[in-house]
Amino acid sequence: MRVLALAALLACQGSQDPPAGVPRSDPPSFAPAPPTLRRLTTEQYRNSVRDLFGESVILPTELEPDLQSDGLYAEGAALAGLSALGVEQYEDAAYDLAIQMVDPAIHDRLVPCTPSATVDPTCAEQALSAFARRAWRRAPNAAELEVLVRLAGDSAEVQDSFDLGLQYGVAAVLQAPAFLYRVELGEPDPADPSLRRYSSWEMASRLSYFFLGTLPDDELLAAAEAGELVDDALLAVQVDRLLADPRARDGVRAIFSDVLGLAGLDAIAKDPLIFLQWSADLPISARAETLAGIEDVVFDRDVDWRELLLTRRTFVDRQLAQLYAVPAPLAEGFGAVELPANGGRRGFLGQASFLVLESHPTTTSVTRRGLYIRERLLCQTMPDPPAGLNTSIPEPSEDAPTMRDRVDVHLSVPECAGCHQLMDPIGLGLENFDAVGSWRATENDVVIDPSGDLDGTPFADAWDLAGVVHDHPGLSPCLVERLFDVATGRQPTDAEQDLLAWHAEGFADEGYRVRWLLRDLVLSPAFRTMGAP
Amino acid sequence: MSALSRRAFLTAASGLALPLPFLASLHPGCATDAPTGPHPLVIVRAASGVAQQDGLAPELFWPHALGKLTPRILRDDNADRVVSELADHASRLLMVRGTRFPFGASRELHAGGGNQLLTAARCGPLTDTVMTYALGESIDNWIARRSEVNGGEPLTLYAGRRDNYGEEVLSYRGPLQLRGAESDPYAVYQRLIGAGGGTTLRGSVNDLVLDQLAALLAEPRLSEADRQRLELHTDSVRDFEVLCSRVDAGKEAELADFAGMSEDDDTSLDVARLHCDLIAIVLRCQQARAVTLQIGDRLDRCRYTVNGVKLPQYHELTHGLVQGGALGAYPSTVEMHADVNRLHLQLFKYLLDRLAENHTLDTAVTVFTSDVSTGSHRYDQIPWIIAGAGDGTLLQGAYVDAGDRTHDRLLATLLTATGHRTAAGDPIEQFGDPSLRGGLLHAMLSS
Structure with missing residues (x-):
């Protein structure tokens, strides 16, 4: 029924909507596929770091190479492991980045408070909580935050500097799996407890990395935290906002590349x-x-x-x-x-x-x-x-x-x-x-x-x-499939083929406009629900 | 830049002065990428020469014949020679006899040898009745200051007793500027690797990483394939931690146990072995380009223990100043000298083993030498045993005679083998005192 509600919503979305008087059929039934665990590609890592630290940051150049699968790096990201050398490179990159907090522009961006002493857990928590929330695309839990704040405090004490101590916390955040991987475990779908859906936080990452190639911005994170991205109407609002964002041009370039x-x-x-x-x-x-x-x-x-x-x-x-x-x-x-x-x-x-x-x-x-x-x-x-x-x-x-x-x-x-x-x-x-x-x-x-x-x-x-x-009749269905691959990090399953065909049909009805297709794919139930591994 | 930054962090966390400006990382190109660049040079020096042929003293050190070295040749054909201790690494070795120091000593020959060994420089004026200092820079300093690794400083280590006089002999920043050496491997470990500061903090970072990985691995909704990838990540974190950030817990405890015991005769070689452990990690982590390990002071009066027997003072026995009952079961002091040489080469082998374990033996150039050639203070026939191919220019698995050349040419050849070149891209052919003719030692080259 949620799908029907979605169709009804789509009928009220102005210029992005299907043509009036041509009701779109309901999406066919499908079996949701298990989620993927994608490692950030080199480009996504660099984009994410740039968003975290600002334009003046000097980006790391040596990172574990990306993996290509089925001709796509987007699919390879769901298969890529991490070697000891890769761990070393991520560690080096994290410290190289954290050191750059001496740049006042970066410092001011990452430290929203004035420490009252060399060891100031309150200020450290404020800074690291905000930084980890952005980098991890979710709020850090109490135990994680406690480790980060303690780390910053211990380091600050040894180095006799609040800022130098904080660099350790920042470097830790950047080495955490929560930053390096796009972790998607889902949550029960209240509308149908037999299904799991991507959580609001997870949807924020899915949208942002697909459309923009980087981590969610503040508005999307706020929507995620408010649980808006599991709501059909509010999700559509964010999708339209992201597609209208100038950064989506770079995102679409990356997708087609x-x-x-x-x-x-x-x-x-x-x-x-x-x-x-x-x-x-x-x-x-x-x-x-x-x-x-x-x-x-x-x-x-x-x-x-x-x-x-x-x-x-x-x-x-x-x-x-x-x-x-x-x-x-x-x-x-x-x-x-x-x-x-x-x-x-x-x-x-x-x-x-x-x-x-x-x-x-x-x-x-x-x-x-x-x-x-x-x-x-x-x-x-x-x-x-x-x-x-x-x-x-x-x-x-x-x-x-x-x-x-x-x-x-x-x-x-x-x-x-x-x-x-x-x-x-x-x-x-x-x-x-x-x-x-x-x-x-x-x-x-x-x-x-x-x-x-x-x-x-x-x-x-x-x-x-x-x-x-x-x-050729295979041309546009192929694009639908490839964009689906990039969006989900995997190939469609047999149980999703009818759904893909439904998207392709809609794409044709909408004049083969890619912007429409991008929107349609992320509003798709296949993009929003997950199956068991 | 990478390794430098990490080291800068760890060093900072250990509470000592930063050898690198943090700001260096803000400017692209201001620091080199660690994996590239010259090969590291490690020099182990023992005092008072080796038990090689000298007048009536028999040859007990070198192989019987010049030419090819294999494990079998060293083990079977030269079991009676000290160098047989290195049989396992024979195919990686280049043994060089036939070099001499270019200058005489102002007064005391041990001091004069130490002055020249790594500098090929003249000895300076007497500072008292005995001591002189070199009038030039040593090779480790020359290498280190061409890199930003370790703040452009070599790593200078020492194992053995200190008598507050004529202790360090090897490393010179420049004329008369002798560098102090670090005796305590635990202190070196704390400074370089960050134990007690950086390691603890790094451990906390990795704890966070590993905790998150463990939480994910406990998640039943993870696919088997993703689980395997996260297990690989977990293993990689642990591998890297073991390889680079710290010695294992047992070794760390051992380091702590031996803290301050470098000067004890009974434990100085154990301490030297701990230095070797650290050297292996330092090279693996590319935290130094040049390392020296000095065994004993300029004379080395250590009373070494061989097969449970505590020998007379090493310096005295090398001079044959031990007689009568003090010889014990030894026919003469020459055999005693050879047995202490064996202890030193066993230590050298221990270092080579550790380097091999850390995959740095082949790319580093690791040298054993002494600052006089025999117990009679000779300045010719200085012993050189070199392990590792460096950049491939060195002959390996060979015992060669340099033909009585001055040893500045050997030092220049070591610079070439570690990948150093002139601004024009040519081999470094001149090292040491400007009056020396220079040139490479062609007997050492692979082609």
Whole structure:
């Protein structure tokens, strides 16, 4: 019944609501999945620390690396352990941060009182209670607070300084599992005691880390403490506030960076002797272009996200302008441009980020590009190649000057053809873009044939392929699934598939607007209730 | 920056003066990242030379033959030689004979040897009828001041009796600036690791961390996979604590028990072993770049006990000043000298074992030496036993003859092996008195 109440609430939410006169069906029944225990990703840790200490803080650089699972760091966070080296790095980071309390700006932010003596338990408790509440996204219990205050007092006594003593307490808070992990244990749901729901405190973290990539702000914590985030209407108020927060732009950039695998651009290199347009800055610019486009579609214009595949509007700096052969922005940095109507390039599949990411250092990779579209954009799972199989393709020759000629090897060997038929023909559609994303009509002086088909729909070239992917029935349900993964830190269970389909249907009805989808996913019963482990 | 900050915290908590400005952490690049940078250098020095061939005195110290060293060669072929004590580590050892001090002594040869051993500098003027001090900086100080670790200071340790005269001999901040050494490992432990202050506080931090982990692990709603991850976290906290923040409870009690007992003849080597325990932790935690451990004062008059027999004063026996019944079952003082050398190398082996346990033996350069070569105060054939590859430039598993070269070249080679270079990126070829020709000791190099 709570779900019905939610639907009724949604009908009263102004511009975010489903269209009047088109009542949305009730969500299908589902079995809630167990919660995940996510370790803060490096980015979340750094964002959280920045929010705790303020903009002047010097952030730690060496932390236990993030883990990727199913192509997502958001899922890897629910699997990542912590080595002894990781413990050391977190300890170092905590002390490096705590020491910075000598900075008056940070000190004033963290110490809300004036100590009356070197050891002042009242002031220490006031400071550490507030700091731990923010860092741990919940109120510290009496025993925890007692340890922190005693620690600060002991240290203050030894060092003959209240502030130096307090640094120990702050460092302790930052090493606590309550800070490093997103602990979600839930509470009985009063509406249905057979279910458990995420507590108000836990919902605050779930919302904030999903939308903003950082810990909850004061208003969200206050709402959490008041128990508002288990109330449908009050939860929606906070969701709308967060989505309207300018920081949500960075949050959505982080989500799509994970979904599209753009972190992989950090480790990309191409042969500069082959690709004269290559530079180490190109991947940085390429990522910025893609994320600027997403921000434009999701926030500036709030339109059908699939436009990202078809649009000729993009954002380039001087380097990308040169690569795409379009006028450079007049000012430094990025500017919006319109790609030529007859230039063969449009949308995300024509962007350097994807094209660079899914190429080899010296050549394109039709297999990787095809695989990316299958797995990242359409959520189709491809089997790994059999062990011991020679996956190399021949060097160009007179008989096989183009990539299409050379990958015939894959397609003519029975052990390879089964899978490569699913990937290579898609990748061949993008052969007019070399390994750095530069346009080419020929390869080794032979005209490239970029035609092919995707799941039975033919395309003539990359321009056409973008349209075929745009219209693919798996595209938007895949985005729904990937955003759900990021929001929950796990893949949906079989028992949640109908619910996911319901969200995807709503997404389509709402014109494929990502902001609507983000809101819909966090108001979903799957985001708010948990099952037994 | 990381290890420095932690150490600064712990040191601060121990109530002593901070070797590092806290503000250093506020400026990126003002402190180095601990895991990188030069390899640490550890030097263990015993007094009064070794029982090597000298006039009519037989060779009892070095291996029978130059060349390759293996555990089998040292254990089986050289069982009668003192260096066989190090057989377990033979493949990591480089034994070097054939170096000499470049300068003579102003008066007293032990003092003069101590002046030069780590400085390759001339001896200064007599300060009284006996004592002189070096006119240069020692290698440990040279290394330490190029790093912010331990506030740019070397760790200077001492085990043995003190007679209020001519005690420390090794570490010089500069000309005539002899550094005092720390005798009490418990005090060093408290200062460096933070026992009684920092360790207690760190323990409290970890108590909070472990309490939260335990509370989570007790939560029945946790999945098995998440439980395993938290157990790993718990183990990691404990591993790290054991590795880096403190010695175990038994060892800490042992440190406390031996507090103030460094000077007792019967316990000085036990105290030296505790120093070795600390050195291993200090290197593991990258809390010092250069460490010296001095056994005995410039003469070392300790009455060591071998196989239950308390020997005459070490300095006297090395000079052959023991006769008659005082020899006991020994045919001569040379054998006594060799047996004390064995005690010293057993201590050195103990240090190598601890370094190996802490995974720092291969990357550190650890040296055993003496500030005269034999009981007759010779300044040639100074004994050098070096363990560890450093940056890979040192030959290992070998016994070489340097060919009567001055030992400044050996010190320069140690600087190279610990990864130090000139501003132009070249090996450090000049160390010690400016009049010395310098250069590396090529017999020590792996290629």
